[in-house]
Amino acid sequence: MISQLLKEATPSFAWRRNPGQWRTELVAGLIGAALVIPQGITFAYLAGMQPEYGLYCAIFVTLFASVLGTSSMMSGPNTAVAILIGTAVLPLAGRGSPVYVDFVFLLCMMVGLIQLLFWLLRAGRIFQYISPAAISGISAGAGFLIVMTALDSILGLSSFSTTFFYEKLYVIASDAMDLVSPYSLGIGLCTIAAGHLGRRYSPRYFLLIALCAGYVSGLLVAFIWPQPVTELEYLGRMPLQWLPLNVPTLNMEYLMISTTLIPYAVAIAFIGLAQSLVIVRELKMETDQDIDLDKEVYAQGVANFLAPFFSSFAGAGSFNRTKVNQRLGARTPLSGIAASGFVLVLITLLGPILTYMPMAAMAGTLFIVGVDMIKWLDIKHYAQVRSELIIYLATFVSIMFFGLATGVVAAVVLSVSVFMLRISQLELNLEEKPSGTVMRIKGALFFASISQLTEEFHRHVDENMTVDLQYTTHIDQSAVDFFSREAAQMAVRGKQLVLLVNARQRQLLNTMGLSGQVTLESLQDNIYNGVSNEKV
Amino acid sequence: MAKLNIFVVLLLLLQMSVAHAQQTQPTIEQLLQEPFLDDYYSNVVHGYEIITDSQKHASRYVGNALNCTNCHLQAGTQKDALPLNVAGMYPKWRAKNGKRNGIGLRIRECFLYSMDGIMPPEDAPEVLAIAAYISYLSQGQVMGVEPEGRGVPTLEDTGYDPNPANGRLVYMEQCASCHGEQGDGIGDVPPVWGLDSYNSGAGMNRIQEAAGFIWANMPLGNGRTLTQQQALDVSAYLNLHLRPADPGQSKFLKLVEDIFN
Numbered sequence: 043m044i045s046q047l048l049k050e051a052t053p054s055f056a057w058r059r060n061p062g063q064w065r066t067e068l069v070a071g072l073i074g075a076a077l078v079i080p081q082g083i084t085f086a087y088l089a090g091m092q093p094e095y096g097l098y099c100a101i102f103v104t105l106f107a108s109v110l111g112t113s114s115m116m117s118g119p120n121t122a123v124a125i126l127i128g129t130a131v132l133p134l135a136g137r138g139s140p141v142y143v144d145f146v147f148l149l150c151m152m153v154g155l156i157q158l159l160f161w162l163l164r165a166g167r168i169f170q171y172i173s174p175a176a177i178s179g180i181s182a183g184a185g186f187l188i189v190m191t192a193l194d195s196i197l198g199l200s201s202f203s204t205t206f207f208y209e210k211l212y213v214i215a216s217d218a219m220d221l222v223s224p225y226s227l228g229i230g231l232c233t234i235a236a237g238h239l240g241r242r243y244s245p246r247y248f249l250l251i252a253l254c255a256g257y258v259s260g261l262l263v264a265f266i267w268p269q270p271v272t273e274l275e276y277l278g279r280m281p282l283q284w285l286p287l288n289v290p291t292l293n294m295e296y297l298m299i300s301t302t303l304i305p306y307a308v309a310i311a312f313i314g315l316a317q318s319l320v321i322v323r324e325l326k327m328e329t330d331q332d333i334d335l336d337k338e339v340y341a342q343g344v345a346n347f348l349a350p351f352f353s354s355f356a357g358a359g360s361f362n363r364t365k366v367n368q369r370l371g372a373r374t375p376l377s378g379i380a381a382s383g384f385v386l387v388l389i390t391l392l393g394p395i396l397t398y399m400p401m402a403a404m405a406g407t408l409f410i411v412g413v414d415m416i417k418w419l420d421i422k423h424y425a426q427v428r429s430e431l432i433i434y435l436a437t438f439v440s441i442m443f444f445g446l447a448t449g450v451v452a453a454v455v456l457s458v459s460v461f462m463l464r465i466s467q468l469e470l471n472l473e474e475k476p477s478g479t480v481m482r483i484k485g486a487l488f489f490a491s492i493s494q495l496t497e498e499f500h501r502h503v504d505e506n507m508t509v510d511l512q513y514t515t516h517i518d519q520s521a522v523d524f525f526s527r528e529a530a531q532m533a534v535r536g537k538q539l540v541l542l543v544n545a546r547q548r549q550l551l552n553t554m555g556l557s558g559q560v561t562l563e564s565l566q567d568n569i570y571n572g573v574s575n576e577k578v
Numbered sequence: 579m580a581k582l583n584i585f586v587v588l589l590l591l592l593q594m595s596v597a598h599a600q601q602t603q604p605t606i607e608q609l610l611q612e613p614f615l616d617d618y619y620s621n622v623v624h625g626y627e628i629i630t631d632s633q634k635h636a637s638r639y640v641g642n643a644l645n646c647t648n649c650h651l652q653a654g655t656q657k658d659a660l661p662l663n664v665a666g667m668y669p670k671w672r673a674k675n676g677k678r679n680g681i682g683l684r685i686r687e688c689f690l691y692s693m694d695g696i697m698p699p700e701d702a703p704e705v706l707a708i709a710a711y712i713s714y715l716s717q718g719q720v721m722g723v724e725p726e727g728r729g730v731p732t733l734e735d736t737g738y739d740p741n742p743a744n745g746r747l748v749y750m751e752q753c754a755s756c757h758g759e760q761g762d763g764i765g766d767v768p769p770v771w772g773l774d775s776y777n778s779g780a781g782m783n784r785i786q787e788a789a790g791f792i793w794a795n796m797p798l799g800n801g802r803t804l805t806q807q808q809a810l811d812v813s814a815y816l817n818l819h820l821r822p823a824d825p826g827q828s829k830f831l832k833l834v835e836d837i838f839n
Contacts, residue, residue, distance in 0.1 A: 092638070092703075134617075138703030141620040268828040269690060270675060275699040278638035295614035397696070 047162070050337045053109050057374035070372035071380025073246075074116050074363055075388055078104070078381065080253050081360070083277065084408045085119035087401075088191060089127040089355055090137040091146060094280045096124075097389055098354035101382045103345045107357075108378025110341035113325050113333045115318065116363035116378055117345060121415070122184045122313050123358050125191075125446050130306035134299060147290040147350035148300050152307035154347025154356070157315055161339040169319045171461050175430040176437055176453035177320055178420045180313065181361075183441025183449050185415025188408055195275065195405030196230030198223025206443060225263050225272040226402035232259040233406025246366060249407050256403020264398065275401040282389055286353035309447045311346075312454075314358035318342050321359040331373055362411075429460045466490035470498055478506025478537075486516040492524050499528055507532070508540040511547055512565060519554055526557035533559050603717055606653075618710060625711025628704055629653050629662070632693065636704045641695035642822070643763065643774035646708075649692065649782065651795060654715060657727025658794040658801075664728060665709075665716035681709050691780040694822045730790035733806045740785055745815030748808050752797055761819060771819035779824035789813035 057063065078100040086096025100118045107117035127146055135142040160166060190207050193199075197214065199221055204210040214221060237252030244251065263272060318338060326333045346356040367377055389396075424430040433456045441449030468491050469484035479502045485491060499507070509525075511517070529539040540561045543551065548562055556562070609615060609623050628635045629646040630653050647653050654662030668681040675687070682700050685708050690697040698705050719725050750759065756767045763769035782788050793809035795801045804812070 136617055136621060136703060136706055137701065139617070139621055139707060140624050141615065141617065142703075265830050266828060266834070267831060268826050269697050270687070270826045273697060276696045278696050278698070279640075281634075281637045293613050401699075 050161075050334065050340055051110075054112065054337075056112070056332065057376040060374065063374060064376060066371045067374055067376040068380045070114075070367050070370040070377040072384050073370060074367055074377060074381035075100075075384030076250060077363055077366060078116070078118055078360075078385060079388060079392070080249065080404065080407055081363075081411075082119045082385075083396075084404050084411075085121060085124040086355075087195075087404070087408075088121070088124040088188070089146065090132060090142065091127075091355060092138055092143075092280075093277060094282055094286075095143070095146075095354055097280070097282065097385065098286055098352055099349065099357050101385050102352040102354050103349050103357035104378050104385075105382040106345035106348055107341045107359075108375040108382070110337070110344055111375050111378070112337050112341075113322050113331055114329075114364070114367055114372045114374055114377055115321050115325060115338070115359045116367050116381060117318065117342065117359050118357045118363070118381075119355075120314065120317065120358035120360055121188060121411075122180065122317065122446060123310055123356055125184060125187055126306060126310045126313065127355055129445055129447065130303055130310075134302070144291045144296065145300065145303065146355050147288070148292070148296060149303045149307055149310070150346055150350050150354075150356040151290060152300070152303065153311045153314065154343050154345070154349070156307055156311035157339065157343030157346060160311065160315060161336060161343055164336065166315070166319060166335050166339045169316050171458055172316055172454060173430065173433055173457040173460065174320075175424045175434040176457045177316065178417070178424070179434040179437030180441070180446075180449060180453055182416045182420065182434075183438045184446060185412040186438070186442055187446060188412030188415065192405040192409040192412060195401045196227060196409060197221065198226035198273070198275070198402065223273065225267065225274055226400065229256055229259045229263060229274075229400050229402040230406040230409070232256060233403045234409055237407065237410040246369070249410065252407050252410060253399075253403060256406050257399055260398065260400035260403055263400075277396055277399040277401065277404070279397050280389075280393060282393060284386065284390075288351060288353040290350045306447060309450050310356060313446075313450050314346070314356065315339060315342060317361070318359035321361060321364050325364070325368070329368070329373060429463075433457055433460060462490065466494075468494050470494070472498070472502075475508075478508060480508045480510065482510040482513065484513040487511075487514050487521040488516060488518040489520040492520055495524065504535065504537070506538050506540070508542065510542040512542065512544070514547075517547065517550065517554075522551060522554040522556050525560050526555075529557060529559035603714065621707045621710035622714040624703075625707035625709070625714075626653060628708055629711060636689075636693075639689045639695045639698045639702070639704060640693045642693060642769075642776065644693060644768050644776065646688070646693075648768040649791070651798075654711075656795075658729075658731055659791065660729060661715075661725065661727060662712050663715040663719055663725050665713045666719045666721040666723065666725075667728075681712060685709060685712075690825055692776045692782065694775075694777040694780075694825075730787060731794050733786065733790055733793060733810065736807045736810065738807060740789070740810040740814035742811065742814040742818050744808075745811030745813070748804070748812050749815050752804070753812065756797070761816070770816055771821050773820070773822055775821050777822035777824060779826050783817060783821070785810065785813045785817060788816060 057067070079097065082096035082100035083093040084096070086093045086099070089096070096119050104116065104118040107115075111117075127149060130149055131142055131145045134145050186207075190210065193210075193214070199214070204213065233252045233256030236255030237248050240248035240251030240255075260274070260276075263274065319335065322333055322335060322338050325331055326335075342358065349356055370377075421431075421434065424434045433453065436456055437449050437453040440452040465486060466488075467485065468487070471482040471484070473480040473482075481498065483495070487495070507528075525539065525541065532539050538561060539559070540563055541551070542563055542565055544565055548564065551562065604612075604619075606623070606626050609619055609626075612619070615623060624635070629650060632640050632645040632647075633643070649660050650656075650662055651659035654660070665681060668684060669678050671677070672679045672684075675683075679687075682705055685705050686697045686700070689695045689704075716725075749757075753770075756764060757770050758764050758767075761769060761771040762774065769775045776782050782791070789806070789809040789812070792812055793802060793804055793806055796804070796809075796812075
């Protein structure tokens with residue numbers, strides 16, 4: 043056990059053995075770096091942090107996750123994680139103040155530790171129980187939140203908080219003349235329009251096109267109107283260091299206060315892992331990469347735990363960057379390692395240019411990303427199955443009204459309960475024979491599915507019962523008790539209960555204390571030979 | 579007896595609350611040594627750090643080599659050197675931008691003009707921290723009443739125009755040893771002209787304002803040793819030099835206006 047854990051904990055560097063692939067990986071890394079820079083900056087904004095922290099996240103979280111991981115997944119700043127960080131820490135300190143940053147680092151360390159706990163408990167597989175509809179619903183809800191946040195910057199509103207989104211829309215609509223800044227609205231619209239047009243010509247780089255258009259229109263505005271008039275919000279200079287080492291503040295007061303962060307830490311750890319593992323599982327199905335899911339969980343945990351020591355916040359796998367990476371032919375973690383290096387180089391070169399990047403242009407690209415995350419196709423796709431549609435819509439609506447953390451909880455509870463309902467449903471085949479009723483049970487016989495069986499038994503009270511357990515996957519104590527009880531009642535009326543079992547089930551039922559009033563018959567020598575040999 | 583007890587408890591409570599209200603606020607040195615501060619005091623400390631080391635703590639929005647404390651001497655606590663205990667004076671109307679200014683807008687304009695940088699958004703952490711520091715310094719001031727030694731002293735009319743040629747002589751004699759003959763500053767001493775100094779939209783670029791500051795505070799530690807005429811002359815000499823343009827003026831817009839008129 044420990045030796046296996048140690049084996050998972052050491053980076054494998056399997057890509058070393060395939061030098062022919064390196065060139066492709068490096069190119070993919072360069073493109074990934076160009077894509078992650080705007081995302082890092084905007085997601086830092088969502089997390090309420092200064093932009094440089096987002097870039098450090100794009101560098102260091104990507105680096106650690108790729109060095110320790112086994113797949114070509116691109117980790118780094120992630121929308122849902124960033125939003126959750128923002129909502130978790132905002133009540134504790136002013137946005138972006140030093141105490142705020144300290145709490146974010148503390149939160150990210152907790153997230154890393156929880157994810158490492160997931161790894162130690164081999165809990166990665168619980169994410170299989172979350173239905174794809176729930177993941178889509180969370181993603182759509184996060185997209186909605188992004189759009190609402192982006193509106194602030196596009197319209198040039200100073201931050202004001204409202205409880206529900208429609209209040210905000212109402213305030214904006216009713217007081218548009220006073221609130222909305224035409225300059226930032228113009229830049230934002232330019233960005234969105236450029237993104238819309240750019241998507242037609244270059245579906246891969248349209249976000250970069252949108253960003254460049256926003257930057258140029260921002261320059262134009264600054265060229266015509268002076269800043270005291272426009273009051274435009276710019277990105278500003280970023281004090282970037284190549285190795286931003288940082289010791290997270292830990293003392294009694296911080297730890298006492300940070301207990302309120304624990305639920306959020308669990309939610310972030312959960313949603314980060316859920317997204318990463320969905321991506322990794324897709325990669326595993328679609329490509330021939332040698333992927334180890336437990337190792338990916340470990341990589342995410344370590345990356346998030348170490349992030350605060352390098353002045354960055356937590357991240358997770360990114361859907362869009364992994365897709366681009368895959369399309370560019372990347373197949374190993376080397377592309378992620380290369381991307382983190384290229385971010386460092388690009389930022390050093392681009393830093394002075396980025397200073398005058400208007401936040402409205404950033405928010406414009408964020409708006410496009412957010413709208414893309416609400417996929418109408420998804421709704422159509424899930425509309426076919428009612429339970430899936432309910433999970434999707436319930437998740438989306440609860441995120442809209444109660445925030446991302448509540449939405450995640452709703453999604454998990456709903457998908458687990460749908461799963462429960464499914465599994466507790468028995469498939470009963472009844473056949474009337476002259477000697478009584480033959481019932482074939484498909485599914486798991488346990489406390490939750492007994493009630494269905496009870497109804498069926500009561501419908502055939504005055505008949506002999508033969509229950510075929512050939513296709514029954516699981517029998518628990520309550521089922522055994524149920525059979526004993528029914529047999530006793532039937533014996534009173536002079537009827538008989540027969541169970542058709544195989545050798546293993548016979549042994550199991552006897553050890554669980556089945557009453558002697560139930561007759562056990564082996565499948566081979568039962569009187570209804572025709573039944574058990576039938577192909578079902 | 580029970581009633582009396584309640585009264586005693588109430589009195590005690592009252593006394594405690596009064597004592598709490600009368601408590602003087604902790605000094606910056608005490609705050610700096612605290613392991614943990616609440617939101618307000620952490621912002622105060624952050625604001626103090628920004629004022630004393632703007633290059634490090636507010637580098638996002640600062641465009642030159644100055645720190646706030648270069649003009650707001652002693653981290654904004656020295657009288658007649660633009661002290662920062664002015665929270666009670668805002669919001670007020672200012673002719674500079676022709677609108678009602680809250681303390682936030684005033685701070686943001688400082689970044690734009692004196693620090694020759696980018697105007698931060700209203701809710702930037704730096705602005706909020708400085709606002710917290712200003713209200714911390716303003717503790718005990720009366721709302722709407724000018725604190726003692728606010729701004730810089732207004733110099734009386736000397737009867738002579740400021741003479742930059744004489745100002746040059748005084749500058750070389752008194753100021754150049756610290757501020758450099760090229761006015762580019764030495765070590766921690768700030769540059770007084772050139773592209774690393776305040777821009778021509780800053781208040782210091784007004785001869786009267788700079789002269790008042792120089793007369794009251796310069797040479798550092800020996801304030802009020804120059805004559806008022808000398809201060810005016812030096813101020814005029816500073817303004818002869820190149821410095822970043824006023825961000826409030828867009829030449830391009832003027833050009834467009836001229837074309838269409």
